[in-house]
Amino acid sequence: MTFVLSIFAGRLIQMQGLDSKVYAAAAVDQRQHTEDIPAKRGSITDVNGNELALTVEAREVAIDPSKVVPAVRAKMATILARQLGKPEQEIAAKLARTSSRYQLLARDVDPVVATRLLQAGVPALSTKKTYRRLYPAGDLAGSLIGFVGDEGDGLGGMEQARNSLLAGRDGKQRVETGRDGQRIPMTSSQRTAPVNGQDVRLTIDxxxxxxxxxxxxxxxxxxxxxxxxxxxxxxxxxxxxxxxxxxxxxxxxxxxxxxxxxxxxxxxxxxxxxxxxxxxxxxxxxxxxxxxxxxxxxxxxxxxxxxxxxxxxxxxxxxxxxxxxxxxxxxxxxxxxxxxxxxxxxxxxxxxxxxxxxxxxxxxxxxxxxxxxxxxxxxxxxxxxxxxxxxxxxxxxxxxxxxxxxxxxxxxxxxxxxxxxxxxxxxxxxxxxxxxxxxxxxxxxxxxxxxxxxxxxxxxxxxxxxxxxxxxxxxxxxxxxxxxxxxxxxxxxxxxxxxxxxxxxxxxxxxxxxxxxxxxxxxxxxxxxxxxxxxxxxxxxxxxxxxxxxxxxxxxxxx
Missing domain, CATH: 3.40.710.10 (DD-peptidase/beta-lactamase superfamily)
Structure with a gap:
């Protein structure tokens, strides 16, 4: 017993004394995560200030399939598909990937819909604040204005030609989270604020x-x-x-x-x-x-x-x-x-x-x-x-x-x-x-x-x-x-x-x-x-x- 206890004691001394800073740093790295804070993309307007392209707040909705028990999986798929406007088979397939801890369900979701889903009690559901691009005039000057892809970059027209000006610069936030991904209250955080994009006014009437x-x-x-x-x-x-x-x-x-x-x-x-x-x-x-x-x-x-x-x-x-x-x-x-x-x-x-x-x-x-x-x-x-x-x-x-x-x-x-x-x-x-x-x-x-x-x-x-x-x-x-x-x-x-x-x-x-x-x-x-x-x-x-x-x-x- 003395021999065994001496081994444990030596190991404790090594971990808590000699290597304590190494393990403390590793623990901090596990807890700390850097998140991007998206910048709001600037608007494109006509010569009189009428918006031809604008950005509104939206949500990305994701889920941890490993925490959705089989008994409620079909019911959750139905609820999610109905609210997100997605095919039920597509949502069910993502929920079935239980070896995954993260599945993106939808982008550009209205904040009201995202809040409704969180209140519906869907397990392991998470939302992230993003923005989505709207074109209120539909096809008016469509190829001139261009459009924005899923990654937020302009893919044609003025959206691409003036992308760096319109896009702004994303901010960053470093926070500490627990095993479930939730932020630990009262912990320190570092935040660099985003710089929103600038508006571009065209000569178009x-x-x-x-x-x-x-x-x-x-x-x-x-x-x-x-x-x-x-x-x-x-x-x-x-x-x-x-x-x-x-x-x-x-x-x-x-x-x-x-x-x-x-x-x-x-x-x-x-x-x-x-x-x-x-x-x-x-x-x-x-x-x-x-x-x-x-x-x-x-x-x-x-x-x-x-x-x-x-x-x-x-x-x-x-x-x-x-x-x-x-x-x-x-x-x-x-x-x-x-x-x-x-x-x-x-x-x-x-x-x-x-x-x-x-x-x-x-x-x-x-x-x-x-x-x-x-x-x-x-x-x-x-x-x-x-x-x-x-x-x-x-x-x-x-x-x-x-x-x-x-x-x-x-x-x-x-x-x-x-x-x-x-x-x-x-x-x-x-x-x-x-x-x-x-x-x-x-x-x-x-x-x-x-x-x-x-x-x-x-x-x-x-x-x-x-x-x-x-x-x-x-x-x-x-x-x-x-x-x-x-x-x-x-x-x-x-x-x-x-x-x-x-x-x-x-x-x-x-x-x-x-x-x-x-x-x-x-x-x-x-x-x-x-x-x-x-x-x-x-x-x-x-x-x-x-x-x-x-x-x-x-x-x-x-x-």
Whole structure:
């Protein structure tokens, strides 16, 4: 007995004396746990502060299956499934994993539901405070806003592009808990407070966004198009008032949506613009002094370019056309004639100056640069087709920027999508204005505007874009559409770009329809969308008619 007791005594001396600090530290490590304190994610609002994405308090609900006795397991599964909105089989399967001490039952649970479950006496149930993301406007600007995944990170659109700003920084708390995971009262704790995310205010106007989205979605359906896009932009600031796609992503059901809906096509889809691009050819020719609106061309309905014969959209006998008439009636042949007076190098330089081949700044998520081959690599026919918008590719955002530049007296402003953010004190901090670049002279911009105004008259291809009481300037576009999946040209891209009022421009609207089946001309399909959206926008912005009449111009060669 003495020998045995001496062994016990020695062991006690070792544990309580020599190694006491080691065991005490191990015990503390077992009791102490570090918990994350989630930061509240900032909101995304429209320009007027209306919330498009917001965060509300929620709960994660979990259970320890090892403490749920078999006799009540089926009953608990029924209660949990009913309250959490989950299949009963799924909950029952988790409760059956008795070798596990932790099973997550549901995320984003309403706090009221979580409290109700705790009061229902479900054994070994635990809840954790979290947050969940809500999108009260549903699919309004869905692909632009983006969404948040289960881990709390942005997975598209502004949610991803401004994730670090919106997410904030989680805090941490170190606490002591017992064997059952409950905190031990009166024990010490260390806490680092979370830093909540900041709010991001967009330049988007909720009402105009709704009108643009409604109009393009309806036209996509009626025309049988694959998709459509509308951009509304402020002329002076280049702030994007609306960026709509049809169909659009429903943010409250993003998991069920096809991946093609995740993409903000207005900024990322690349296409050949067609005749809306003719304003750049006109700008290059007029800046070079090679032509003016009254320059007369003898225009057949076809012209040879290297190994190809290129044609106007409609057959006609050779006729005398002023350059103004050629733009208004969208003559490919006359546009090629004007481009030849300039040369490929100058035309390429003007395309670059308008922003082609360069990713737009301003913070628009997923913005693409398009495709502008160097003029030295242009084929003989491409040197002609680029003049009327084939053989060069752009995004809707880039093309809207072209018309903003013309409407703004030749001054290109970097497009803006973020109006500002809140700082850590909650004060609103406006975003810096977009970079300004003089692209063409004020005189050239004004002359092109009068030509675009003629294009919306009864003598032009854009008559369906006219708005009673307002002077409207704009241009139709109809381009052969390259299908990357098929590896060939298939179908058309129909578009219309313009601004109003023509004499005091305030708003630019661009509408685009991809691969329509019921008709394909821009003046037929895209111009009515322009009219609908522009009419709503000028009423919403309370922009009155200027009261002036379009100046008399020489439309035809014989006048």
């Amino acid at each position: 909720r009402d105009i966004q709704w009108a643009a989205q409604k109009s393009i979605t309806e036209q996509v359906r009626e025309s049988g198009a694959d998709s459509g896009t509308v951009i509304v932009m402020d002329v002076q600031t280049a702030q994007i008032i609306a960026m709509a796609n049809g169909p659009e992503l429903d943010l409250n059901n993003w998991r069920k949506a096809p991946e093609s809906h995740y993409v903000n096509k207005a900024a990322s889809d690349v296409f050949e613009p067609g005749s809306t691009n003719k304003v750049i050819t006109a700008a290059a020719a007029m800046e070079a002094g090679a032509v003016n609106p009254d320059t007369v061309f003898q225009v057949p309905d076809n012209i040879r370019c290297a190994d190809r014969v290129l044609r106007d959209a409609h057959a006609h006998k050779p006729e005398s056309m002023t350059f103004r008439q050629a733009v208004a009636q969208s003559s490919n042949v006359a546009t090629i004639m004007a481009a030849r007076k300039v040369g490929s190098e100058r035309l390429y330089g003007m395309l670059k100056a308008f922003g082609f081949g360069t990713t737009p700044g301003g913070g628009v998520p997923s913005a693409e640069a398009g495709l502008l081959p160097d003029y030295k690599s242009w084929s003989g026919s491409q040197a002609c087709t680029v003049a009327y918008g084939q053989g060069v590719s752009v995004t809707a955002l880039q093309m809207a920027s072209v018309y903003q530049t013309i409407a703004n007296g030749g001054v290109k402003v970097e497009p803006q999508i973020v109006a500002g953010i809140t700082d850590t004190s909650g004060k609103f901090v406006p975003a810096a204005p977009g970079k300004q670049t003089k692209v063409v002279s004020t005189t050239t911009a004004k002359e092109i505007t009068t030509m675009l105004e003629s294009a919306v008259s009864a003598d032009g291809t854009g008559e369906l874009a006219a708005i009673p009481g307002y002077r409207v300037a704009g241009k139709t576009g109809t381009a052969n559409r390259y299908d990357s999946e098929l590896g060939r040209y298939e179908g058309y891209t129909a578009s219309f770009a313009g601004f109003a009022p023509a004499d005091q421009p305030r708003i630019v609207v661009l509408s685009v329809l991809q691969n329509p089946k019921n008709g394909h001309f821009g003046g037929q399909l895209a111009a009515p969308v322009f009219k609908d959206v522009m009419t709503f926008a000028i009423k919403s912005k309370k922009i009155p008619p200027t009261g002036s009449a379009a100046p008399p111009v020489r439309m035809r060669a014989g006048q």
